Amino acid sequence: MPTPQIPKVNDNASLEELRDCYIGMNRYLTYLLTALDTQNISRLDAKVIIAESITAGKLAADSVETGNLQAGAVTAEKITVDELSAISANLGHITAGLIESIRIFGSYIATRNGAFPRAELNNTGDLLAVYTDANNYLTIEPGITGEPTVTIRKSGAVSLILGPAFGLTGLLASTPIVLGTQNGNTNIVCGDSDDVIIPSWSQFKNTETGTSLQAELDSLRAEIAGKADISHSHSVSIPNHNHGNPDNATSGGGTFSVS
Template identity: 35%
Template sequence: MASYNLPNVDGMSSLEQIKNAVGIMTKELGWLLSNLDTKNMNEIDGDILVTGTVTAGKINVNELSAISANLGHITAGLIEAVQIFGSYIATRQDDYPRCEMSATGNVFGAFNDANNHIDIEPNYAGSPAISFTVAGIPRGRIHNLLGYPIFESNSSMGLESSGNIFVNTNQMIFANWDKLFASNPGRTLGDELREIFDRIEALEGG
């Protein structure tokens, strides 16, 4: 940029020279402001950062804890070898179906909607458990409070198979024979046994 030596003011001619010098300075300043490329400014002086000049390649820290900030909404690719504590993670935001992990209650959940879901609880009265909620109502759990797996239902529970069901156990224990019910003919095993017993007694009495 040119330097300007203003002459001594001795009349109108000196005033005209001042006006010409100011005009030239104004034009050159306007050109500088229009053509200054801040993206090529590689040095940072003091606390001044030029917007858009700090790229990922210019950041080198040992840990992200060196950066203290609310990072806000982050869109990332692959995150690897990271420990995350006290967080909420979901496969979908504000919509269903989704799976989620929440520090609130320390649960993992699979949600068809807000009222129909399965949750894994780490501590159900001292036992990890899987709980089932249907239409907003808790329907049952699987837990091991007695030292073995227990399937606990607050309503009916179904067991369905398109093939055979094989049971290999020492004993199947029921409170009584009336707990075994056949939908056809609509009688319990207790009903059948009592009828057989009555017939045997009738034959013996005859």
């Protein structure tokens, strides 16, 4: 909109000139006031603006301060953005019934705030944890060689570790381990060219008798050692059997070597 050109009046103007100037100013001001709209105002300085609406395209950057907004004046249905990141702020404490997302990034996510039992995701220390209480919990955390390792702690102390290390997959416990099923067999399977390795037969025991496989083997070895060797001698008694022929000698006993 062009800058208004208000007619000027000379100090020595006559009454007729003053009258014409008044009429001109009245007409010009009437035109300005009736023609005001968002299309022809490029700048407006005012303390109070009463209008039906002001579009965002007509607001200069940083021109609206939150201190000048009436409390409750901006409601959720009046906000439309493509992404929440368009609103730059610390969202503080958010309560939501349902959050659906493709990706969520955060430093700490938990099912409860400081209470138990709870599960949590953390980007430092343990990657994932499930707590019964503060001293009894399971974590998935970087192991001794950096691979994810399952660690169970009981009363604050490590009771079981499961994970890879130095090219092996280990299961290490601080208490006895029971491996079995309530129904069916328990099978130990390894590769076709590999072995099931046991430190010692003396550590392979029968739970009913408490006897180790080494003790059973030693007992069998002792029993076998007390038996006869493969080469021995014995007596065989053969009764008389000449079929009524007196020429046949009477058979007696004899000693024979058997090999």
